[in-house]
Each structure stands twice: as C-alpha cells, then as structure tokens.
Amino acid sequence: MNRILRSIFLLVALLSGVATTMGGNPLPESIVVALKPDKNPDQMLKEREALAQSLSKILGRPVRVIVPLSATVIIEGLANGSIDLGWLSATDMVHARKADAAELLLVGEIDGRRDYSSLWLCLKEKPYESLEQLRGKPVAFASPTSTSGHLIPRLDLKKRGLIAKEPVEFFGAGNVWFGTGYMSGVERVLSGEAEAAAVSDYVFEKDKHMTPEQKNRLRILARQGPVPTHTLAVSARLDQAAREKLRNALLEFTSADPKLCQTVFTSPLVPTKADEHLQPIVEALAIIPQE
Numbered sequence: 001m002n003r004i005l006r007s008i009f010l011l012v013a014l015l016s017g018v019a020t021t022m023g024g025n026p027l028p029e030s031i032v033v034a035l036k037p038d039k040n041p042d043q044m045l046k047e048r049e050a051l052a053q054s055l056s057k058i059l060g061r062p063v064r065v066i067v068p069l070s071a072t073v074i075i076e077g078l079a080n081g082s083i084d085l086g087w088l089s090a091t092d093m094v095h096a097r098k099a100d101a102a103e104l105l106l107v108g109e110i111d112g113r114r115d116y117s118s119l120w121l122c123l124k125e126k127p128y129e130s131l132e133q134l135r136g137k138p139v140a141f142a143s144p145t146s147t148s149g150h151l152i153p154r155l156d157l158k159k160r161g162l163i164a165k166e167p168v169e170f171f172g173a174g175n176v177w178f179g180t181g182y183m184s185g186v187e188r189v190l191s192g193e194a195e196a197a198a199v200s201d202y203v204f205e206k207d208k209h210m211t212p213e214q215k216n217r218l219r220i221l222a223r224q225g226p227v228p229t230h231t232l233a234v235s236a237r238l239d240q241a242a243r244e245k246l247r248n249a250l251l252e253f254t255s256a257d258p259k260l261c262q263t264v265f266t267s268p269l270v271p272t273k274a275d276e277h278l279q280p281i282v283e284a285l286a287i288i289p290q291e
Helices: 002-023 041-059 071-080 090-098 147-159 182-190 201-205 212-216 240-256 258-265 274-287
Strands: 031-034 063-066 085-088 102-108 115-123 139-141 176-178 196-200 218-228 231-235
Touching: 031 041, 031 071, 041 063, 041 240, 041 258, 071 085, 071 090, 071 102, 071 231, 085 090, 085 102, 090 102, 090 147, 090 231, 090 274, 102 240, 102 274, 115 147, 115 182, 115 201, 139 147, 139 182, 147 196, 147 218, 147 274, 182 196, 182 201, 182 218, 196 201, 201 218, 212 218, 218 274, 231 240, 240 258
Parallel strands: 031 063, 031 085, 139 176, 139 196
Antiparallel strands: 085 231, 102 231, 115 196, 115 218
C-alpha cells in the first residue's frame, strides 16, 4: 500500500510540475532586441537605454537592446537564438522568413499607412532635375539589404529602362557605394563623395535622423515606391506562447509610451498579415533577386 501511495504522490508531483511549466512564463530569462544602425550612434545609445528600461518593466525581466553592424547579423542571431526580436526592413524580413530564422510579429504604421516612399537626395545646389542625369555619377545606397535604400530604387531604375540588372550599368564602375544605414549614405552626399543617396522618405521628411543643418543642405531629386514599412521580427526558436507574450508586450509599449515608440521605431507598432504586407517585396525580388 505504501508503495502504491508513493507512486501516486510521485505522479501528482510530476503532473504538478508539468502544469506549473505550462502555466508559467514562456519567455527566456532575458530578452535581446536588435535594432538596425540607421541613426546617429549617440542618439541610438540613448534610445537603446530607454527602450530596454521600458520593455523590462512590461515584461518583468531584463531586456538588452543591441545595434549589430548589419541586418545579416540580426538574421543570424534570430536563427541561432542569440537575438529574440529584430527591427528589420521588409526585404530583410522576407529573407529571414525564407531562412526559417524568424516570423513577422508587428509592423510600423506611419501616419496611418503601412507603406512609404523611397527618395533620392542630393545637395540643394546641384543642377540635377531628374534621375536620368545621374548617369556615370557616384551614388550611395543605404545598404545592400535596405528596402527603400536599395531594392526599391534599384527596381525603379529597371522600370525606367536605365539598367537590365545591376546599378553599375547606369552609374558606372566604382560609382556605386553601399553604406551601413541611411545616414551613412546621406553623409557621403554631404561630404561630396556621392552625388545622391537613396533613403526612406521619413529620413528627410521627419525630424529624427538629420540635424536641421544637414536637412537644409539637401533636396529631393526623385521619389519611388511604395515601400512596405519596417517589421519587428521574432526568433523562430521561440514558441507561439512566447511570441504572443512579446506581441502583447510590444503593443502595450506602443500605447504606454508612444513618444519613445515613435523615436525608436519611427512609428506605432501594429499587427498585420505577414504575407499581405511582404507581397510587394516578394514580387520585387522575383524581378531583381539580391545576392
């Protein structure tokens, strides 16, 4: 009888442990959030600290915010589990899903829209009146993986009949430069090393990336798009319960601290259907695949 009772007690304890695990917090002990390096480093440091503190309070656990050198590093981190959440362009998100590294959690919504424009910026004093006048001129793309700073302007060049595939066909050998974010391209224009830079419209038309002095020296040469807004990716290594908890936490953050959310992510974060949001990029990549 004692043996039977011990077996019953052992079974109850085991089931109790399972129930506790199932009912407990499904999140890792700490959360790592990765942002793209698309702003002034000092500005990003302040934003990182504020975001980490705000999310830590909501999630009830430590949050670390990092800024890797590229989207490729973020995608690799999402794949191996060293990064839990990553702020990615729509193009990066397509690549992350294709690699089974991450899924789309939330997207940015700018002025009620989930798309925006890509711009070519040049110095105010330059004589250019159209994109076609940049033939043979040095230009800067935001980064190889940037949607508004590379893919969409590259697709536009093809639609205009200016290239068959590669930008170098139009701009010339040695005249195509890729940066590590929007401001790296803008700074190249400001220094005179490039005649134009491809960026997102909010980099120029909002007040979060440039100083008034920088903006005052530039103008819009061309506009193309639309571009699906940026995405918040969640690591594929996290289960559905963890994803839901993170989604709810980020939505709470959006409502509780809209100013900080706007500062860090340029827009409120909202849920949407992944396939629908990313379809324009899937179609663009089918026409101009990236290496």
